[in-house]
Amino acid sequence: MATAFEYLDDSSFRDIYCSIGNSRRMKFYIEGIRCGKCVSKIENIKNQNAALKNLEVDLAHQTAMVELHENTGSFADVAKSIEQLGFRPVPLQPQLDSAEVWNAEARKDLIRLATAGFCAGNIMMLAFAIYFGLEGELRLTFEWLQFLLYMPVVFYVAIPFYKGFIQGLKEHEISIDGPMTVASLLGFFISTYHLFKGSGPIYFDSTSGFLFLILATRYWQKKTRHEYLRYLSPVSLMDTFKARLKNTKGWQWVPSNQLSAKQIVIVEKNEWIPADGKLVSNSAVLDLSLLDGESHPRLVNKGFPLKAGTKLLSDHAELEVLSSGKNTVLGHLLGALNLSVEEKTDSSALSNNASKWLMAVVLSVAIIVLIIGSLIDFNTYFERAFALLVLACPCAMAFGTPLAFSFSMKQAQEKGLLLKSSKVFESIKNVRTIFLDKTGTLTGKNWELTNSFFYSVPENFQEIILALEAESQHPVAYALREIWSEQARNSKIRAEYIRELPTGVEGFCDGVIWRFCSFQGGYGLFQNGNLVWKFQLESKIKAHIQNFISYLKSKGYRIVILSGDSFEETTRVAKLLGIESRDAFSSLTAFEKAEMVKASSQSMMIGDGVNDALALQQATVGVAVQGSIDLALKSADVLLLNDNLDSVRDLFEISAKARDQIRKNLTAALIYNSLGGVAALLGFINPFVAALLMPISSMYILATTWWGTRR
Amino acid sequence: MSILMLMIPIALLLGLCFLGAFIWATTRGQFDDSITPAYRILENENSNEMQQEKL
Numbered sequence: 001m002a003t004a005f006e007y008l009d010d011s012s013f014r015d016i017y018c019s020i021g022n023s024r025r026m027k028f029y030i031e032g033i034r035c036g037k038c039v040s041k042i043e044n045i046k047n048q049n050a051a052l053k054n055l056e057v058d059l060a061h062q063t064a065m066v067e068l069h070e071n072t073g074s075f076a077d078v079a080k081s082i083e084q085l086g087f088r089p090v091p092l093q094p095q096l097d098s099a100e101v102w103n104a105e106a107r108k109d110l111i112r113l114a115t116a117g118f119c120a121g122n123i124m125m126l127a128f129a130i131y132f133g134l135e136g137e138l139r140l141t142f143e144w145l146q147f148l149l150y151m152p153v154v155f156y157v158a159i160p161f162y163k164g165f166i167q168g169l170k171e172h173e174i175s176i177d178g179p180m181t182v183a184s185l186l187g188f189f190i191s192t193y194h195l196f197k198g199s200g201p202i203y204f205d206s207t208s209g210f211l212f213l214i215l216a217t218r219y220w221q222k223k224t225r226h227e228y229l230r231y232l233s234p235v236s237l238m239d240t241f242k243a244r245l246k247n248t249k250g251w252q253w254v255p256s257n258q259l260s261a262k263q264i265v266i267v268e269k270n271e272w273i274p275a276d277g278k279l280v281s282n283s284a285v286l287d288l289s290l291l292d293g294e295s296h297p298r299l300v301n302k303g304f305p306l307k308a309g310t311k312l313l314s315d316h317a318e319l320e321v322l323s324s325g326k327n328t329v330l331g332h333l334l335g336a337l338n339l340s341v342e343e344k345t346d347s348s349a350l351s352n353n354a355s356k357w358l359m360a361v362v363l364s365v366a367i368i369v370l371i372i373g374s375l376i377d378f379n380t381y382f383e384r385a386f387a388l389l390v391l392a393c394p395c396a397m398a399f400g401t402p403l404a405f406s407f408s409m410k411q412a413q414e415k416g417l418l419l420k421s422s423k424v425f426e427s428i429k430n431v432r433t434i435f436l437d438k439t440g441t442l443t444g445k446n447w448e449l450t451n452s453f454f455y456s457v458p459e460n461f462q463e464i465i466l467a468l469e470a471e472s473q474h475p476v477a478y479a480l481r482e483i484w485s486e487q488a489r490n491s492k493i494r495a496e497y498i499r500e501l502p503t504g505v506e507g508f509c510d511g512v513i514w515r516f517c518s519f520q521g522g523y524g525l526f527q528n529g530n531l532v533w534k535f536q537l538e539s540k541i542k543a544h545i546q547n548f549i550s551y552l553k554s555k556g557y558r559i560v561i562l563s564g565d566s567f568e569e570t571t572r573v574a575k576l577l578g579i580e581s582r583d584a585f586s587s588l589t590a591f592e593k594a595e596m597v598k599a600s601s602q603s604m605m606i607g608d609g610v611n612d613a614l615a616l617q618q619a620t621v622g623v624a625v626q627g628s629i630d631l632a633l634k635s636a637d638v639l640l641l642n643d644n645l646d647s648v649r650d651l652f653e654i655s656a657k658a659r660d661q662i663r664k665n666l667t668a669a670l671i672y673n674s675l676g677g678v679a680a681l682l683g684f685i686n687p688f689v690a691a692l693l694m695p696i697s698s699m700y701i702l703a704t705t706w707w708g709t710r711r
Numbered sequence: 712m713s714i715l716m717l718m719i720p721i722a723l724l725l726g727l728c729f730l731g732a733f734i735w736a737t738t739r740g741q742f743d744d745s746i747t748p749a750y751r752i753l754e755n756e757n758s759n760e761m762q763q764e765k766l
Contacts (some may be wrong), residue, residue, distance in 0.1 A: 036750030043751075063736040103743045110737050118730045122723070138712065145719070223745075 005076035007253035017091040030632035031088040061099045116157040120208040127205035130183040146204040183389040206691035257325025273310045275324040287311035329607045340703040362392040390690040400701045402664035407709040408658035416642040425655040430602045437607030438563035443539035452535035467495040468507045544646040659707040
């Protein structure tokens with residue numbers, strides 16, 4: 001289907017989609033980009049289009065930034081060229097572009113990191129000279145230079161730590177920022193005091209060093225995590241953003257959120273309804289699966305209330321707009337979902353009670369030593385307490401846990417599970433009940449022919465049925481036209497004197513009377529009154545589901561089916577899977593599903609479609625299934641990239657392994673801190689050595705975590 | 712050793728210039744995308760040459 005892109009050059013669309021402040025640039029999401037070759041294929045369009053100044057592809061976010069030479073250039077041409085290469089370009093609204101938000105944040109982090117590295121590196125160079133025995137006036141100069149270079153560190157680089165510390169205090173939680181803030185400020189004040197006094201050790205090098213190392217680790221973690229998150233944008237709903245507004249000359253494209261009430265909108269076959277309104281043409285067949293989860297196409301008549309997000313299956317329909325944009329049911333649903341794509345990184349909070357406890361102990365010991373020691377010999381005991389803090393700070397708590405999570409997330413991704421955050425690994429431990437959506441999750445979205453019995457030699461029965469149903473708007477006709485799409489295209493058979501019956505249709509074909517109607521719970525084809533073929537149309541259960549259900553049962557989870565479909569369908573599927581019928585709920589709306597999930601604590605919800613988005617949000621762990629609307633991905637914690645529900649089993653296993661590794665890391669941290677801490681307190685380790693031990697212990701944690709979380 | 716009094720400030724200044732250049736490049740978005748440039752270097756230059764041959 002060749003999409004017309006002319007609307008992209010229309011001023012009302014350009015106002016919405018061009019970059020803010022620059023109407024020569026527009027960013028597109030490119031559906032279908034997978035590999036590096038695609039990058040050069042698309043960017044080569046630059047060489048063929050003179051009006052194009054720059055075309056830059058971002059593989060990680062699957063977007064392309066188009067920049068024209070002039071305001072008068074055509075975005076439509078570029079979009080068409082991209083489509084001709086086999087990709088599908090979709091314009092992105094700058095306000096909704098989360099990549100820009102991420103970039104802005106990442107740049108700030110990078111600059112902070114660079115400054116930290118610059119200062120720490122130069123401070124250390126100056127400190128080295130002093131360690132190797134520099135004395136006199138030059139030594140004083142070097143110490144003052146260190147102080148100068150530490151200014152940016154204390155007033156700029158360390159700010160995230162101060163913020164984290166204060167945040168932690170507000171929430172009565174000990175975060176890893178706590179000891180680091182204390183250590184760095186303490187080090188700063190004491191060092192400055194000694195500097196002005198003219199004697200006594202200074203610690204600018206250790207503190208700036210470890211701040212830099214911690215920042216570097218966090219930056220790397222954040223980046224790695226971000227790279228796993230595919231760019232989530234509601235691509236499937238993109239077609240609802242533009243509408244064909246009827247006017248005196250025919251129609252024109254307008255942004256759908258600019259539609260006003262009483263306007264008439266035209267919708268063509270297989271397009272999405274762009275606004276809420278009333279059907280003013282005679283009849284239409286709709287696919288309501290997006291909003292209501294109904295698996296059957298529905299025939300509706302003039303006057304029927306239509307909702308944005310519904311797909312039109314029949315040829316042509318006109319609707320009178322009632323509400324548009326944010327005011328549609330779909331718009332409200334989107335608003336109800338928390339649309340934050342990038343969750344707040346919680347790397348500073350200690351996820352584990354054990355690590356919190358350990359940190360508290362270290363902090364208290366350091367303070368006690370400091371207080372008691374200062375009565376004896378301030379300098380010595382301060383140095384020891386300080387060395388203890390520097391030694392204990394990083395290590396397993398600071399990044400052992402996030403590291404284990406990062407590796408596990410990567411592993412999960414290889415198994416086809418995309419995790420939005422590492423919280424899943426912990427929260428999945430407590431799950432007791434598994435809620436399953438039916439349509440699209442347990443069963444395929446399309447119908448399949450089952451239980452087919454022939455009572456006579458099969459001729460071209462399919463084509464005859466298609467001929468009989470040629471004019472029919474009945475949902476079954478649509479289903480059959482789709483299942484037998486090839487025959488539908490090539491069939492030459494025509495039926496005459498077609499007569500509609502209460503349960504089916506009858507007609508004349510080549511001298512034979514054929515009847516196709518409901519029969520014994522399915523459908524039957526009769527030739528001159530004799531049954532020649534009977535079959536059923538059912539939505540088929542996806543492969544591997546049975547394995548998954550057995551696994552869940554063996555682990556003692558309670559399994560519940562939530563469906564918007566009929567009682568008969570739902571219980572049929574439940575029976576097939578061996579799930580008790582009291583745990584199968586039918587005819588539920590999106591809100592009812594959410595309520596059920598909310599009522600059960602410790603739940604996992606597996607579903608798809610917009611109708612499951614609210615329920616996915618309510619679950620402790622929400623899993624969105626592939627083939628689902630990108631919208632559901634915004635409300636779920638886990639996205640299933642393949643169609644295999646059994647992969648969720650891998651999720652359970654990877655989570656257990658991750659938690660295991662974290663336990664091991666914490667044990668190592670305990671040992672390291674105890675031994676090292678005692679050594680520091682006894683004066684065997686000075687702060688500089690402690691700062692050096694940090695990368696060594698970090699390497700150890702890195703190695704063991706990598707080893708422990710590999711497949 | 713008094714030369715150090717000249718060298719140290721110059722060294723720091725030089726270092727600051729590099730830091731400044733890095734910050735400038737970062738704010739202009741050079742380091743935003745670290746994945747795609749890796750693929751871009753594998754790009755075939757032939758397509759450009761073929762264009763020219765056609766002429």
